Amino acid sequence: MYKEMISPRFFETDALGHINNTVVPVWFEKAREPVFRLFTPDLDIKKWKLIIARISVDFLGEIFYGEDVEVRTGLAKIGNSSMTVRQEVWQGGKCQARGDAALIHYDYSTSSSVPIPDEIRSQLEQHIIGE
Template structure:
């Protein structure tokens, strides 16, 4: 499990004084960086080095989040397949869950344009962060 703390910016807040749904997607993207580093430690986005492609994302907005208090993003792996895995994320503010996100990420060879199996050494690292989704996510 990884934990990233985000401080909502003024521009992250919408007219109803809630965290904007796009801001939450950006916070989740930022909090996936530790997972990305398992595959590309320096996060080099060059065509030859980057090894992941996003296949699916979904977000459930289950509570309110506001300006003025930090948000903790909890990130973990909830499923590992042959060439893909699911990252589940939870956004918590003031001990209340505000959003849940799931991303299906594929280990991908951009040069040959095809998915490839997750290497055993990286699979072991992913397994260290493997956990069932919490009850708040179901």
Template sequence: MFTTQFDPRFMETDALGHINNTVIPVWFEEGRTPIFELFVPQLDLSRWNLILASVHVDFLAQTYYGQPVTIETRITRLGGASFDVSQQVVQDGKITARGKAVMVHFDYEANQSAPIPAPIRTALEAHLSPE
């Protein structure tokens, strides 16, 4: 499991006083950064080899400004060219949102998915935690 901790910013709140629902997918993407680094260690966009095929978010409770949050990120399925990433927002010991993303290892020159290389697969397997 990967964890990312930070303090919500004031600009991420909405008129109702909680974190806006459009912010959670952005936080989830930030939580996937350690996974991105497995594929492209320097995060060099000219060497990028991933695409986001699907993303789903369930909002379970309000998330608030002024209280730190933790994004927990797990690999829950590992296929030949794709993998599932399950994530959750935890604030004050409570899960406030859950999400799932499907990531695909992608060859942009061939414009198609590509098998996940063995060294990266091994690194992903170390974080595999089926649902």
């Protein structure tokens, strides 16, 4: 499991005094960076090999400014050319949000999905957390 510490910023709060619900997907994308680096180590967008097919987020509790959060990232499922990345936001010892992202290994030159290489698959498998 990958872990990323994030310090909520004041501008990420909303009128109700907690972190706005649009912020969590942005944090999730930042915390997916280790997965991105398996496919494109230098994160050069001209060599990018992934597309996002779907995201979902379940909000389980309020997240507040002034206390760091930990975003935990693992793999729920690995298919032939796709994977489901499962992520959680933890603050104050509680899971406050959970989400999934379906990523597809993609060849932009042919506009089609391609199998995940075995060497990358073996690295992804080290972070399986289950459904």
